[in-house]
Amino acid sequence: MEAIHDTAMRVLEEIGVAFLNPEAVAILKHAGCRVDGEIVYMGRDFVMEMLSHAPEQWTITPRNPDRKITVGGNHILFGNVSSPPNYWDMEIDRKIPGTRQYYANFLRLSQYYNCIHFIGGYSVEPVDLHPSTRHLDALFDKLTLTDKAPHAYSLGPERIEDGMEMVRIAAGISHEEFDATPRMFTNINSTSPLKHDWPMLDGWMRMARRGQGLLVSPFTLAGAMAPVTMVGAVAQSLAEGLSAIALAQYINPGVPCAFGTFTSNVDMKTGAPAFGTPEYMRATQITGQMCRYYKLPMRSSGACAANVPDGQAMWETSNSLWAGVQSGSHIIYHAAGWLEGGLIASPEKFVMDCEVLSQILRYFEPVLWRTDPGDLAYEAMDEVRHNGHFFGIQHTQDRYETAFWQPSLSDWKNFEGWQAQGGVWTAERAHLLYKRILEDYEEPPMDPDIRAELTEFVERRRAEGGAPTDF
């Protein structure tokens, strides 16, 4: 660990990180960092002093305060797939661009499932909305179709400022109340190797000034944008992420931050990213160790390279999710719905992943290792002895309804029973289930006056042109 830490610090001190944002460079120069053009060199003393300001645990309170989440400690939180540009479902059976309708359906699924704790980026990019005003409509949908802790993209001043204002309006709170405690979060990705881009840094600094939740997740694919060795890739990832956190802490000491790992490997035959691999799992665990070393909350992901919700999709995602659990991750992004390395979102995959998440949540329940006399069940064994069975005895009768995790999607019938009911494979069952969930979904309540104010804000900002685009 000391060797990885020392390597990350040497990178910050001797190679430096490019900050493609003049304001950020000026701030860090003022902080005493050595600057050469866009390259900022941070001394380890400065970095460690800044990290000492970052809280080990913090909260996000969304518009429904009952959905408040705690980031850090021994808490773990799961969120929806975020940001794929494409959509796939069994009925369409093609990879097609995302739309607002598909995006809204993912929001409904995210609200419906209790194993989803926060709402990350757009589950699928609604590309039928114009980019200049997309953030307004997409955030309106997020804030009305769900009441869980929301994310907004750090993509330049207009989008993040609009995002903060919409979250404030949706919560029905004053600017002072918004600034007093985190109500939302953003996530930035460094442009590996060793670079932070202008719009993300801009959003990062604006959110830092308002005291909102900050996640930085370097996209360090070993062999492509980072060294081919996993500890080297982790060290580079740390240098990139810690440099952003140091900037945030210098701007607003104590602002809540979390370090996100997105270190994985690529297929060295093609350059394609791979996820849920043994290397990915170890990188996630090692990053968890380093986050505890720095006393920072940690983010990881539920990711896969598979293109459709098949066996590969589930073993890769399950490996990723369990690596998140093993690593002590606090926030697990993309925990439901991700395919094709993050390029496709699928409702069937969402439902299949939630089946795994519900199992993980059950796995956490202390009742499974409780050792009361009733749990040890000596009397039950004494009653049945050598020739009976446990189905009918009172000990079983008293407990059977809650004794085990209950599937929503898994099929536990034997082959003949499964075949007699049509021999339906998992993804097809997931397809039917996601449609039934959408029918059963209920929009969370929102005060009509707040909804009207939110609508008015969106319309006003739309009339003003939203955010500038470069095309």
Added chain:
Amino acid sequence: MTTDLMKRKRGGGRAGHAKRRGPAVINQAPWCVPVNPDRPTEPMPMEGGGGDP
């Protein structure tokens, strides 16, 4: 047809929907912030030198 539909009494909004829909589509535990009770897996020794025996 339109007139008939317009005359029809409203189904009771959220309460009516809950009444009509019957049992939940999936059984799930209530929403809460979960706790991970396990010690993390930590492959790296403090002073480095992990990996090969």
